[in-house]
Amino acid sequence: DGLKDQDGKPLHYDKVYTIGEFDLYIPKDADGKYKEYETALESYGDTTEVMRGLIPSHIVFNGKKGALTGAGALTAKVGETVLFIHSQANRDTRPHLIGGHGDWVWELGKFDDPPAKNLETWFIRGGSAGVALYTFKQPGVYAYV
DSSP, X not given: OOEEOTTSOEEOOSEEEEEEEEEEOOOBOTTSOBOOOSSHHXXXXXXXXXXXXXXXXXXXXXXXXXXXXXXXXXXXXXXXXXXXXXXXXXXXXXXXXXXXXXXXXETTXXXXXXXXXXXXXXXXXXXXXXXXXXXXXXXXXXXXX
């Protein structure tokens, strides 16, 4: 049936963007510099040890630094409605669209649940995904953080 608001009225969107938030765990040497390894297998022991601390060395969207900027920027025109699907494998996170908000938000990623409305920031539990729908009202640069 498609997306619906809390009253069962249809919600439409023009674009969908999927954003994966990734935690990276890069081991450091005794001087605090990131280690380099010839193979992934060689790094396994050190990386596993860093991961046990659950404090990532880097947090990136869609697998790399700057993935949502430049050529990878998520674009929309004024009047377009965008569905943002945000996943996070390990830790809780709180996405926010600077300059906008979530007109409609499904924090649990379950479309049969009624959506929350007009959230500035939404909560995504670790190992989960959430969804926000936003209609762009004016031109500009909106930062997704």
